[in-house]
Amino acid sequence: xxxxxxxxxxxxxxxDCVHALNAxxxxxxxxxxxxxxxxxGFDAVVVxxxxxxGDYLRCGAIARFSPIMxxxxxFAAGGGPVIGIxxxxxxxxxxxxxPGALVRNRDLHFVCEHVSLRVERDDSQFTRAAAAGQIxxxxxxxxxxCYFADEATLDRLRANGQVLLRYCDPSGQASDASNPNGSRxxxxxxxxxxxxxxxxxxxxxxACDPLLGSTDGLAIFQGIIGN
Amino acid sequence: xxxLVTVMPKPSVLDPQGAAAAEAMRHLGMENVGRVxxxxxxxxELPDGADEARLNEISRDLLSNPVIEDxxxxxxxx
Numbered sequence: 001x002x003x004x005x006x007x008x009x010x011x012x013x014x015x016d017c018v019h020a021l022n023a024x025x026x027x028x029x030x031x032x033x034x035x036x037x038x039x040x041g042f043d044a045v046v047v048x049x050x051x052x053x054g055d056y057l058r059c060g061a062i063a064r065f066s067p068i069m070x071x072x073x074x075f076a077a078g079g080g081p082v083i084g085i086x087x088x089x090x091x092x093x094x095x096x097x098x099p100g101a102l103v104r105n106r107d108l109h110f111v112c113e114h115v116s117l118r119v120e121r122d123d124s125q126f127t128r129a130a131a132a133g134q135i136x137x138x139x140x141x142x143x144x145x146c147y148f149a150d151e152a153t154l155d156r157l158r159a160n161g162q163v164l165l166r167y168c169d170p171s172g173q174a175s176d177a178s179n180p181n182g183s184r185x186x187x188x189x190x191x192x193x194x195x196x197x198x199x200x201x202x203x204x205x206x207a208c209d210p211l212l213g214s215t216d217g218l219a220i221f222q223g224i225i226g227n
Numbered sequence: 228x229x230x231l232v233t234v235m236p237k238p239s240v241l242d243p244q245g246a247a248a249a250e251a252m253r254h255l256g257m258e259n260v261g262r263v264x265x266x267x268x269x270x271x272e273l274p275d276g277a278d279e280a281r282l283n284e285i286s287r288d289l290l291s292n293p294v295i296e297d298x299x300x301x302x303x304x305x
Binding site for chain 1: 239247270
């Protein structure tokens with residue numbers, strides 16, 4: 001499976017994503033510049049983390065209008081898998097491929113730590129390599145990762161089973177104390193209604209090598225590759 | 228002409244910056260301070276007669292995010 005990893009000015013997790021993906025059997029990854037207009041030949045899209053356009057205005061607000069995003073919209077509309085990680089999640093929300101928005105963390109701090117994530121369902125292409133209820137240990141690193149959506153949107157997300165990952169404690173309880181940024185309903189990752197677009201604040205690409213302290217991130221990419 | 232676009236977090240959105248500023252004001256002796264909200268003021272220079280309807284669209288689509296923010300466009304120095 002051939003992944004495209006988008007590069008915006010200010011992306012800084014693009015190399016980590018390409019490195020992690022190229023080490024997984026069955027996957028290969030290539031960079032795609034944000035001024036490119038085609039995703040022809042690719043089977044999946046990764047919108048990586050970083051600070052696209054310096055996070056000016058709002059995180060992801062300017063990247064949303066980059067030429068490549070039109071192709072991403074068409075790719076997603078055609079059912080192709082798209083995963084947005086951290087800043088990539090923010091971009092996917094800004095461009096409307098995912099509902100809601102990411103705002104400043106509850107306590108204003110930039111949080112950089114390993115967190116526990118509960119896999120809410122394993123019938124999604126992004127989580128099928130894990131088990132429902134499994135706890136993944138994956139790092140987060142963000143200042144604006146507080147997931148916000150109005151009550152009606154949250155109800156819809158829950159009713160459609162679109163919440164794939166929640167922040168939890170090591171025993172799997174999703175509580176206020178285990179919520180690192182104030183996200184509504186402890187939401188760490190959601191998918192769109194069609195199920196082919198996934199956004200998450202944690203960085204699975206930083207948890208793909210035992211040297212980095214966890215390999216739990218592999219499950220996310222392996223899920224996509226299992227297509 | 229000049230346009231001033233005010234962008235404010237919606238009342239339902241947590242504004243930790245505003246809360247932190249309110250707390251600091253209380254520490255400075257203004258104990259009776261109420262809710263503080265922090266937004267953005269965007270100053271835009273435009274040629275006279277510029278398309279105000281388009282400016283409104285861009286304020287909605289780029290300068291603000293309707294999920295979390297409200298905006299208001301004011302034309303000054305017409």
